[in-house]
Amino acid sequence: xxxxxxxxxxxxxFAGLALGAIYVLFAIGLSLIFGMLTVxxxxxxxxxxxxAYVGLYLISLGGNFWLCLIAVPLLIxxxxxxxxxxxxxxxxxxxxxxxxxxxxxxxxxxxxxVRIAFGKTGYPFDTPEILQGAVNIGVGYFPLYRLFxxxxxxxxxxxxxxxxxxxxxxLIIRAGAxxxxxxxxxxxxxxxxWLIVFGIGTAIAGFAGLLAAPLQGVIPEMGGxxxxxxxxxxxxxxxxxxGGAVLAGLLVGVVVSMTSLFxxxxxxVSIFALMAVVLVVRPQGFFGRAGLLS
Amino acid sequence: MTExxxxxxxxxxxxxxxxxxxHRASIAALVVLIFPLAMPFTALAVNILIYGxxxxxxxxxxxxxxxxxxxxxxxxxxxxxxxxIAVVHFGWPWYAAIAAGVTGGFLIALLIxxxxxxxxxxxxxxxxxxxxxxxxxxxxxxxxxxxxxNGLRGINVRSIDLFGLRLDFINPLTRYYVVATFVIAAFFxxxxxxxxxxxAVIEAVRENxxxxxxxxxxxxxxxxxxxxLSGGFCGLAGALQALHLSIVPIEIMHYETSGLVVxxxxxxxxxxxxxxxxxxxxxxxxxxxxxxxxVHWQLIVGAIFIACVLFFPTGIxxxxxxxxxx
Numbered sequence: 001x002x003x004x005x006x007x008x009x010x011x012x013x014f015a016g017l018a019l020g021a022i023y024v025l026f027a028i029g030l031s032l033i034f035g036m037l038t039v040x041x042x043x044x045x046x047x048x049x050x051x052a053y054v055g056l057y058l059i060s061l062g063g064n065f066w067l068c069l070i071a072v073p074l075l076i077x078x079x080x081x082x083x084x085x086x087x088x089x090x091x092x093x094x095x096x097x098x099x100x101x102x103x104x105x106x107x108x109x110x111x112x113x114v115r116i117a118f119g120k121t122g123y124p125f126d127t128p129e130i131l132q133g134a135v136n137i138g139v140g141y142f143p144l145y146r147l148f149x150x151x152x153x154x155x156x157x158x159x160x161x162x163x164x165x166x167x168x169x170x171l172i173i174r175a176g177a178x179x180x181x182x183x184x185x186x187x188x189x190x191x192x193x194w195l196i197v198f199g200i201g202t203a204i205a206g207f208a209g210l211l212a213a214p215l216q217g218v219i220p221e222m223g224g225x226x227x228x229x230x231x232x233x234x235x236x237x238x239x240x241x242x243g244g245a246v247l248a249g250l251l252v253g254v255v256v257s258m259t260s261l262f263x264x265x266x267x268x269v270s271i272f273a274l275m276a277v278v279l280v281v282r283p284q285g286f287f288g289r290a291g292l293l294s
Numbered sequence: 295m296t297e298x299x300x301x302x303x304x305x306x307x308x309x310x311x312x313x314x315x316x317h318r319a320s321i322a323a324l325v326v327l328i329f330p331l332a333m334p335f336t337a338l339a340v341n342i343l344i345y346g347x348x349x350x351x352x353x354x355x356x357x358x359x360x361x362x363x364x365x366x367x368x369x370x371x372x373x374x375x376x377x378x379i380a381v382v383h384f385g386w387p388w389y390a391a392i393a394a395g396v397t398g399g400f401l402i403a404l405l406i407x408x409x410x411x412x413x414x415x416x417x418x419x420x421x422x423x424x425x426x427x428x429x430x431x432x433x434x435x436x437x438x439x440x441x442x443x444n445g446l447r448g449i450n451v452r453s454i455d456l457f458g459l460r461l462d463f464i465n466p467l468t469r470y471y472v473v474a475t476f477v478i479a480a481f482f483x484x485x486x487x488x489x490x491x492x493x494a495v496i497e498a499v500r501e502n503x504x505x506x507x508x509x510x511x512x513x514x515x516x517x518x519x520x521x522x523l524s525g526g527f528c529g530l531a532g533a534l535q536a537l538h539l540s541i542v543p544i545e546i547m548h549y550e551t552s553g554l555v556v557x558x559x560x561x562x563x564x565x566x567x568x569x570x571x572x573x574x575x576x577x578x579x580x581x582x583x584x585x586x587x588x589v590h591w592q593l594i595v596g597a598i599f600i601a602c603v604l605f606f607p608t609g610i611x612x613x614x615x616x617x618x619x620x
Contacts, residue, residue, distance in 0.1 A: 040416045090604060096416055097362050101560060102603040104553055108596030116590055228427040228549060231420040239417065265435055272428030276409050279421065283412045 010139040012261045013254060018146035020253020021153035022215075025208035026226055027233040027245040028160070029201035035177045035240035036197040038096055039088060043103040044205050044230070045223025046110035051076050051206025052213040052222065053114055056123060065128035068210055069152075076206025077199045084198035089191065107223065114220045122219030149211050156204065157246065164242075173197060177240070232275045238288025247286060311619055318567045319485035323478040325571075327471075336466035338582060342575045343470070343477050344535050349558040349570030350484060351399075351527025356556070357565030358488065359520045360500030361414075364552050365406055365422030368429040369525045371547035372402040373532025378446040378542045379439055388451050388463075392476070392533045399529015400522055402429060407521035411514060423549055430547040445543040449536050463537075473534050480527055485567070487523065496520050557599050563609030572611045 026048060033041050041047075054075055055068040063071070087106065091098045127145045134141035164170035176183045176193050184190045209222075216222070233252050237244025252271050260267035278285060314321060326343065333339040352366050376398030380391040406429075410421045433440045440446050454461040454472055461468050487493050498506040499516050507513050536542050545551065554577075562573020580598070584591040606613055 034416070038416075040420065087600065087604070094607070097419075098603055098607065100362070100416065100419060101556065102600055104556070105596045105599035105603060108553075108592050109600070112590050112593035112596065116593070224549065228424050231424045235413075235417065235421060235424065268431040269428055269435075272424055272431075275421070275424055279409050279412055 007139045009258075009261070011142060012257050014137065014142055014150075015146060016254035016257030017250060018149045018215075018253070019257055020250035021150050022208055022212045022226075023230060023233050023252050024246050024249030025153055025156060025204055025211070027230045027237070027249050028157070028242055029204040029208070030230055031234055031237075031240055031242055031245045032204075033198055033201040034234075035242075036173065037088075037092075037099075037194050039099040039103070039198075040096075041103050041198075041201070042100055042227070043083075043107040043110060044202070045225075045227035046107040047076055047080065047202045047205040047223075048209035048212070048226060049218070049220060049223035050079070050110060050114060051209030052125070052218040053118060054206070055210040055213055056118075056125060056218055059126075065131075069207070072210045073203040073207040077203030080202025081195060081199040083202070084195050088198070089195075092191075111220050111223070118220070120220065122217050122222075124217050125213035127214040145214055149215070152211060156207065160200075160204075160242075169193075169196075229271060232271050234285075235275050236278045236285055238285030241285070241287035244285055244287035311615070315567075319478075319481045322481045322568060322571065326474050326478055326481075329474075330467060330470055335582075336470050338578060340466075340470050340473050340538055342571075342578050343473050344531050344538060345555075345558060345578060346571040346574035347477050347480055347534070348528055348531035349555050349562065349574050350480065351524045351531060352555045353559050353564060353566075353570045354484065354487075354496075354524040354527065355521055356559055357569070358493075358496050358500065359517060361517065361521075362416075362419045362556070363410075363422045363521075363524075364419045364549065364556065365410070365424075365426030365429075366524075366528055366555050367547050367549060367551035368406060368426035369399045369403050369528035370532040370535070370551060370555070371433065371542075372398040372429070372525075373529030374536040374542045374546050375433060375440055375446060375532075376529075377533035377536040378449045381449045381451065381536075382446060383439065388454055388537065389456075391451075391537070392530065395533025395536065396526050396529045399525040399527070399532060401525075403522045403525020403528075404518075407518045407525075411517045411521065423552065426547070426552060427549060430544075430549075433547055434544055440542070440544070443544055445541050446536075447541050449540045449542070451537050451540070469538070473538065476530060476534060480530060484527070488567070492516075492519075557595070559609075560607075561599070561602055561609055563612030563615070566609070566611045566615065569609055569611040573609065576610060 026044065029047075030041060030044050033039055033044075051072050055065075055072050058068050058071060059065065083106065087102060088099050091102060131145040131148050134143050135147065136142075137147070164173060172183065172188055172193055176188070176190055180190050183193075212222075212226075229252065233245060233248045236252065237246075237248030252274065255270055255274055256267055259270040263270075329342075330336060330339055333342075348366070348370050351369070352363065355361050355363050355366075373395035377391045377395030380386040380394040381388075386394065406422060406425045409425060410418055413421050434442055436442075451463055454463050461472060463469055463472065488496075495506065495511050495516050498509070498511065499513050503513055506516075532546070535546070558573040558577045559570055560573070561577055562571065563569030577595075581591055581595065584594045588594070602609070608616060
């Protein structure tokens, strides 16, 4: 244990927060869509992956990273709107499993289309030049890009919070999550609200994919791994709870990075162990409503 | 006793449907026995049997119990790995290895079941998927036992010895009938389970949990038991797969294998006795045909699956039954 100083642990903690930030963004979209539409989006990983590839493509066309930060969520969000309108809408009222199965099939199609367009092998994704290098954060040098990931996540979360809490459309969304029938009686077109929520959720997934790309590169299968891990996040945090997704996402990120420091071979398994403990102690998760689904 | 009375209506007007339901295991056995005549590629036929058995076990949970599991790859894979380990590391004979595989399916199903059964609905799908990924990583890292990324190699079973009888396991047709024997046995066991009072409870829990509970049935225990039973069928399928391929690739535990069985079951018709086998046959034949002219068969398969969910939610067999009964 000689090499394990306090600084190293603190740095690893920050690395965990950066990783957790990606989980948070991914899980928040998943949670938002589930909370409103009661649809578990199995294609969420595919939207994340396509986000990274669209970013790669735009940069190869001569765009820069900052442009991608705006364009990718917009494009993926539009694609999400189309998916909801054409594929998912016919399934409302037909049992909770069907949208899940449909999005699962959709993820197959999306992954295969990306394989056709970009090939089976992955690509590296360059960190934008301004964000290369490391900065001193008091306990040691920390990669600037990871700091940027944490910051960007915070901005998205703040924007989402303001949107949901302070705008009238956000009010409708929150009301629709609680009781869609009453909202419909009050004269609101609920299906339009659902459409937009699905678009927002997938846009955030695309954004998360773009942010994750410089950290791990892009491959067609990148969405599948994070999907399973995001399920852990939503189970730990409580399904449909945005606060839960934030807390659990950061927690999972820190757990992964801490176990990769102390016991690297257990890093992948540790988060599932965390989920098992939560399931035994508190099946509805940190902020989940008891009885919602358990 | 009332269940009996409902199941056996006026015997003078027994239609083909009631006849088929009563003798479902025998009919399935007959089809399996003559199947090689219609299917020239025996290796493909063996695959259909194995995946059909896998889907059969999955269907017990998905179709009859009404819980969508996205973690069945762990049960299938555990069966394959334990069977393989028994042969490669311990030199056990084939029957002991298959028993080890079935036990592996039971054990992993018990472990996953105890945790996942605490949740319901959509949660169940997510938790089973996450737990099966956990099992995947555990097997991935136990390189000494499982071969890790390279898979477990060298599961060479050349002949099946039984009471002095020696069957050549290399011969494709003999191999088919050896596998078919196990699959037919599984048909009869499953049919028996479904026809038993316990089988009625399983469907009661699916139809209305509250009423089942009010009638004094232990819903949680029923779910767990059904999941474990399903693990036994999937473990058997995995063990046969290990003997058939003579290698266990690590991908067998990947969540795509879980997704595959969901597709097969839905394609064939969930909650029907013959559905999983029909689904496995159609799926694998389709996969083989499509991969003849494109390597991107997943695109076609995914699109067909989407179409199935949108337009034929009861699957091929379910749609046929609905047409036939009308």
